[in-house]
Amino acid sequence: MENKLPTQFQIYSVLKQFSSADHPMNAAEIKEKLISMYHLPKGPDRKTVYSHIHELQVLSDNGILDCEIFAKKDDHNRTAGYYTDPVITKAEVKLLCDAIAYSRFIKKNHSIDLIKKIGGAFGKDFISKYKYILELKNKENKDYNDSFFNSIENIADAIEKGNKVTLQYLQYDLNKKLVPKDKENDGFRTVSPYNLVWTLNHYYLFCHVEEHGQDRFLRMDKIKNVTVLEDERIKPLPASFNVRDYIRNQAFMFGGDLVSISLRCEMRMLGQIIDFFGEDVEIAPIDDHYFRAHIKSSIESMKYWVLQYITAIDQIQPESLRKMIVHYLEDALRRNQ
Known part of the structure; x- marks a missing residue:
């Protein structure tokens, strides 16, 4: 049996990146992009391309894909080509991509990767609009926290399980480098994590810090080396605490x-x-x-x-x-x- 998945999803990728309601793509245009993008010796014929598109439409109609696939009709009601339309709206994606692009704690290469993932359904032209904004991140002589996303994942997992974590809390020095905030224990703390909160243009962990005996908000972009303590349960908040x-x-x-x-x-x-x-x-x-x-x-x-x-x-x-x-x-x- 023919393995349809590679070609089928290559066609889907081409449509996502290069098609729109104003610029639908026909079989010949799709074939040309497949050959150039995936270095194929020859692309699929017209019948094969449209067969794959019809099967992709079935997947789309069943909510399996992140885009809907539409046929564009010409003046004689004939199919002129196909295009994708993301399930999420362009304004919603722009809101998310703007937050990433203008964030001061997500480094340039991570910002580019995230914007490509989130905005990829709207094609390369949409993503390229962020080029000049992202260039500004190169101009900052500032140390970024490379473990930012791993820390979020580990702490979110600990919150879900109700486990304590140890973490290293950092601050900037005069050279704009991240260094331990406290000399004692090299900045390591044991905390009961309760919530992750986005506010004031930063991501915070609301937690109880054992060493201080207080509830505190810690900046996620200043947290490294998170270890989930699988055998230690969090200190619960009072039942009346909202x-x-x-x-x-x-x-x-x-x-x-x-x-x-x-x-x-x-x-x-x-x-x-x-x-x-x-x-x-x-x-x-x-x-x-x-x-x-x-x-x-x-x-x-x-x-x-x-x-x-x-x-x-x-x-x-x-x-x-x-x-x-x-x-x-x-x-x-x-x-x-």
Whole structure:
């Protein structure tokens, strides 16, 4: 029996890369691409090409392929050629590819590979649009974490199984090289991993760090040498702990105990409050110029956020946060006079 799979999926690859609704491909064009791309001594004949395409359409109709295959009709209702249309929309793929291209922690070659995998269904022209953006990653004299994706895979596996992990946590030095964050234990920590979180243009691990006895957010691009401890179960979070609310109310990813925070804000802060803390954040009007925001977050997370917008925020509660903000401002004023 003829082995149809190589030729069939070579045809599928050609259609994915070079066809579109505006540029359908006929048998002769497909044959030409097959010969040039796969170095074939001769390509399949017209009947064989169309037979494979019809079988690919059956696979597509049954949801086995990642693209649908359509016939393009001419003015006389005859089939002029075939083209693929991805199941995922171009706008959805662009959103994902933009995030990869502009990320500051995925190195250039990994970015190219990912964009090819995700955007490949839209052809080479789509992928080539990212060439100049990706060239910028060459200009950074910066050390990238080559084990980034392996770390994600290992930690996701540990979260699913409910196991602890050991990992090495890093930071940048003055030479922009990744080095252990702590000299003690060469940066290695034992953690109970709970969630992987994408926020503030970075990927974080929310976990309990045994050495510190605290729940913390660790940057995934600064994690290396992950080992899953198969025989050690995670420290469980309290039954009343709502992970979604805890993560959502972190202005910056520092962790810490949740407290009730109250801020008087100028009206121009309304958009920022909703953007950071969600549409269900508790806000109450005071007058035409001010509103009060009530936020459940941690002091560690909120202190730098409040400083960022201090020209439009006052009447800060609790008192410990207010005193902290005042101290930072007085210290900054003293050092900059």
